[in-house]
Amino acid sequence: MEIKLPETKANTKRTSKLGRSEWIEAAFRLLTESGVTSINVEKLAKRLGVTKGSFYWHFKDRTELLEAVLDKWHDQYVIAKVEHMGGDAYTRLINLLDVVPRKRGSKHLGGSMELAMRSWARYDDDAENVVADVDRLRVNYVADLLRELGFPEEELESRAFLIYAYVMCQGIFSFEKTDDILERIHNTCTDILIPRD
């Protein structure tokens, strides 16, 4: 009798069939398109080319899917993205300003996701906790970079908040500006928020 590999969820290798992750990814797409409430089982099934029967095999119910979405957002879409950036403090900071893309066109998905998460957080305690945690992590990360750059300790928190607010709002607001105008504004903002001596 052979020793069987542990039946972990890593066992999704079997074939190229559908796994939890595909459903979660599809849920993210719906989330950014039209908010949490638009994440519904039958629409997901249709997009994945299967029926509900499949969904309820992988998930207990819709809530379990939403929890998975929350977890993944916290771990992969945010933390990992920030941690894996290289370069010196200034470079990382400047790169950070591009996490939420400021380019127009095709509805800037990053901003949509941030928006959807925050709307969600308004009426769901789990989401609220996750978003709060993420915000803390991001602002602290920015503050650390600013410290490395030699900004005075007493304004780290505030300046970090401003930078974070700027990045978020780039992706959230609905302006109609051409790319070059945005570029110019971006440069000026960078100078104001991160003055170099």
Next chain:
Amino acid sequence: MEIKLPETKANTKRTSKLGRSEWIEAAFRLLTESGVTSINVEKLAKRLGVTKGSFYWHFKDRTELLEAVLDKWHDQYVIAKVEHMGGDAYTRLINLLDVVPRKRGSKHLGGSMELAMRSWARYDDDAENVVADVDRLRVNYVADLLRELGFPEEELESRAFLIYAYVMCQGIFSFEKTDDILERIHNTCTDILIPRD
């Protein structure tokens, strides 16, 4: 035969019965609590102590209510609020920073409304237009104030954007800070964004 008063909507004086405005206000409450999709006729009716029959007397359908909400937000919740502020440029600017309250507790309704509107704007063109217009008006208003204060023309747009972003994010983020910490951060941010010579 007497001359009849024009049958304008101002004719809602008749009794203290329900009018369009009550439905719209109730819709705003639902909007800030849990987003556009949560605005539904039967819940509104229940809160107003009537049945659907009443709603469909005042409105053609749910869409007509949503359009009214959009209009009212544009006209009353935003424009009027900004226009009717007194004082000199600096005072008005500082006051503006308090439009979206930064105090914690009870879910800061101003921020919830802003969030809900922006989520809405992601998948509805009418909402998108209204929000874009409002954002333009607000940023331009801030820029005008900054001009009065003598800031150089070439950084008006950027600085106005930063200030606006700061105000918005105060109401949107989910932090856990005590009021005094928020106060301290607020002062530092003000110094950075609106330095006085």
Next chain:
DNA sequence: TAATTTCCATACGCTAGCGTATTGACGCAA
């Protein structure tokens, strides 16, 4: 008073979405 208008209640049909139960196809192991 009689007629008409205004506002709301009740009852109904319809669809979308959730979740369950049952069955079936396929792979794999004994």
Next chain:
DNA sequence: TTGCGTCAATACGCTAGCGTATGGAAATTA
């Protein structure tokens, strides 16, 4: 082959929400 586990299809019941139809009470007008 037989049996078991994995994944999906189908069919069903149930609720929430939209919109309609109709009736009725109260106020207004004639």
